Ligand SMILES: Nc1ncnc2c1ncn2[C@@H]1O[C@H](COP(=O)(O)OP(=O)(O)OP(=O)(O)O)[C@@H](O)[C@H]1O
């Protein structure tokens with residue numbers, strides 16, 4: 001039984017069936033990629049995992065516990081963190097402040113509780129934030145304003161904001177979108193290192209096959225709201241159904 005189990009999930013927007021009977025089982029510690037043409041429902045699925053959207057039917061279980069009906073904050077508290085398609089950072093704050101906020105997380109009057117059931121002190125969080133910024137190569141810029149960063153640096157900042165929460169499952173929606181080849185390769189290295197050192201389970205939505213084949217152990221291919229093929233990168237590479245899905249879609 002995987003760390004995340006999705007069963008019979010359906011989601012429609014008006015007459016559009018964005019998710020059509022989705023079943024998915026994500027193994028603990030795995031790097032699992034979800035690929036597929038534009039509009040296949042990948043982001044919609046991730047939004048169902050983090051409480052931004054509620055499926056019309058079906059179940060989503062994390063460590064055996066249903067995530068449906070929990071608020072995004074509650075889902076975050078049980079150990080699920082996400083990096084969205086569009087970076088969500090606080091432009092006017094410094095990098096260090098940006099990384100400290102999710103760890104301190106005074107939201108809805110609730111403090112973030114660490115793995116030992118205690119509230120971390122600000123000094124502890126600061127140390128962790130500084131270490132993570134160094135880890136992603138942003139130590140020099142920690143007192144700079146986040147809004148002035150390059151796109152690649154913003155992505156790196158977001159990854160630190162995600163990891164500072166010490167999540168068990170990280171959801172990444174196109175983590176290298178809009179990056180230069182050099183930044184993409186740096187991010188691949190960073191994500192690979194993260195898997196080894198932090199041991200977190202990752203679900204990565206990605207259009208860049210170089211990223212997918214460099215990182216993923218399992219790949220699920222979506223088309224029109226439904227997973228059509230799942231396997232190792234080698235198994236899905238060259239699968240005619242996958243090529244057909246892309247040719248039939250709107251992906252450029
Ligand atoms: N909030 C919404 N309201 C109405 N329609 C939506 C909404 N969110 C997504 N959709 C539609 O649902 C379908 C799936 O969208 P989704 O964003 O999940 O695709 P995707 O696979 O992430 O695509 P991309 O690769 O372009 O990011 C699309 O047709 C999209 O237009």
Ligand SMILES: [Mg+2]
Pocket residue numbers: 042043044085173
């Ligand atoms: Mg998307």
